[in-house]
Amino acid sequence: MDCSRRDVLKIVSAHCLSSWATAPALAAQGLLGRRPGWVTGKMSGAEALVETLIQEGTECVFGIPGAQQNELWDAMKAKRLPYLLVTHEFSAATMADGCARSTGKPGVLCIVPGPGLTNSLSGIGEALLDSVPLVCVVGDVANGRRNHAFQVHSLDQAALLRTVTKQVFAAQNVGEIPQAVRSAFRLARAGEPGPVGVVVPYNLLIDAQRFNSGPLEAAPLPFDPQASDRALRLLAERRCRVGIYAGLGCMDYSGSLVRAAEILQAPVATSMAGKGAMPENHPLGVGWGYGPQGTRTAESTFREVDLVLALGVKYSEVSTGFYSLPRHRQLVHVDINADNIGRIMATTVGVHSDVGVFLGQLLDDTPRFCRADDRGLHDRIRARKRDEARANSSVAIDGCVDPLAFLLALRRATAPDSLAFVDVTLSQYWAAETFFVNQPRTFFNPTNNQGMGWSVPAALGAQRVYPGRQVVTVTGDGCFLLSMAEISTAARECLPVKFFVLDDQAYQYMQQLQRPAYLRTTATILARLGYQDLARGFGVAYQEITHNGQLDERLQGILEHDGPVLTRVAVDYRRRPVRWLNAAKSRYMQTLTPEQKVRFLARIGSRALDMRPFND
Secondary structure, eight states, X not given: OOOOHHHHHHHHHHHHHHHHHHHHHHHHTTOSSOOTTOEEEEEEHHHHHHHHHHHTTOOOEEEOOOTXXXXXXXXXXXXXXXXXXXXXXHHHHHHHHHHHHHHSSOEEEEEOTTHHHHHHHHXXXXXXXXXXXXXXXXXXXXXXXXXXXXXTTOSOHHHHHHTTSSOEEEOSSGGGHHHHHHHHHHHHHSSSOOEEEEEEEHHHHHOEEEEEEOOOOOOOOOOOHHHHHHHHHHHTOTTSOEEEEEOGXXXXXXXXXXXXXXXXXXXXEEXXXXXXXXXXXXXXXXXXXXXXXXXXXHHHHHTTOSEEEEESOOOOTTTTTTTOOOOOSEEEXXXXXXXXXXXXXXXXXXXXXXXXXXXXXXXXXXXXXXXXXXXXXXXXXXXXXXXXXXXXHSOOOOSSBOHHHHHHHHHHHSOTTOEEEEOSSTHHHHHHHHXXXXXXXXXXXXXXXXXXXXXXXXXXXXXXXXXXXXXXXXXXHHHHHHHGGGHHHHHHHTOOOEEEEEEOSBOHHHHXXXXXXHSSOOSOBOOOOOHHHXXXXXXXXXXXXXXXXXHHHHHXXXXXXXXXXXEEEEBOOTTSOOHHHHHHHXXXXXXXXXXXXXXXXHHHHHHHTOSSOOOO
8 A cells, every 4th residue: 555745644643642652551551661780750859769779780778767858758768779778877878888898899888867867977987997898878968949947857968978089979950860879879989999978868858740851881990101111111121029919909800819819929918908809828828917916927928028019008007017017128009099009118119000000011922921829938828827826726715715816716617608797996906917817898897987896787787688508707895885786786687797895894995095105094894794695685596605615516506506696705805915015116116206205204214103093
């Protein structure tokens, strides 16, 4: 049948009108515009925000609902985005942190303005200083014509967030919400990772409009080819003995790191945050640190090194034992953040590059760098590890639990892929030395903000997104006081984290800093807690370990329990030297002026005559 031009136009017009008429119905059924990663169709601001979180791959949102965000939480339920109610907003930030560290993807928290935000700042700050990607969705008071004076929680949310984030995206109208969230995810992952804020006034969550928001391209990875060439020329010199210092920036390039070490025949030490990037059972793995604060194996082995290749590491105060690392003849520092290069250690060549890109350049030209297996080096490392393990396994404390013996027993009892979270206690340094890990993203502690109470909620965040993994947390009794209420979350949600509290009724960390300097302690003695009663009140199982002979059997039973367990471990730290503390003290003394040293010594001399020092 022949059709005239007019007939064709009629048919096309009718089809367009039919499509236009049915589009709302199709959109309502989710059948229109559902391109992967896109947020399309008419919806409220809350629905668009949640849909964007889903499209960005959010596994769980941590937080507490409030008046300004109830619409958002209801949308999470409607769209089946997993969420977890916490007991305190510090925990919301820290759970998101634990989720991010264990998965490598941005963790998400959702909190109300005012006290919700201020409660979370310590946790967000930890993520900022530790280079952990977070997206912090914060409510705000109403804007526009609804912006009445003296609304509740009328703090400047964006200004508060800017102090602890890479950037803040504040939505001014409902149409900006998806773009703000997408930009936050992109920036959280870009360059040196970190937290990013999104502020949304509550009236925008109930406003509605049509959206058509697509994914953003990932930020390009930096790479400086000229600096890289200079660095690679140094590494190609086969007479130069190379040692690798690996930080958190290596965590997603573990395989490339191992291959590079084998090609260069380079021993690998890690920063505290980088622990796990290099398998510690590898013949070239020497543990954490390479100075007096780290493992003895690393310290001894790096004395033989001419050139240190520092990869994705900041040389921060905690990881370096108050900047006590030795200087080497040459240092090549590779980091994704140019501002981190050369800040602490004098650098021969600084390379502004993603670690994976730099290692890719090295591996692509393997014959240029390849060295024969150094059996002598391997034998020396093996002997040093053996001697160090023998020294660490000797029990120094009886009558209660030797904390180092506990950590060694916990390592023996836990699965190779277990997730271990260690709090801001003296034990974090022993754990860094002796809790050997052979897989990336399995050992975690708060490194650069040192927020007490971090490990309990962080472990819960990881357990929430890894329900089948074994998760343990080691905290001190002082840290436990700051976040112990979160154990109720473990009970409510059946999260089988195993909580170990090292109990000596004191802030032992502070006591060991105060005693040598002041010959007394101040504000360090804690109350004796009824841990069994706490466990009963929280609704979790309870165990206690009071002497070394109980360690293996009790730990096995605790880890086999299918729910959360609170365990009190009665410890005594006083007869166990801490290499990190000794290194930090020695370095600190070097920084004092002669006048300051005289004043310190005079005070110690006068107090030495007091036979009854007052401690509290």
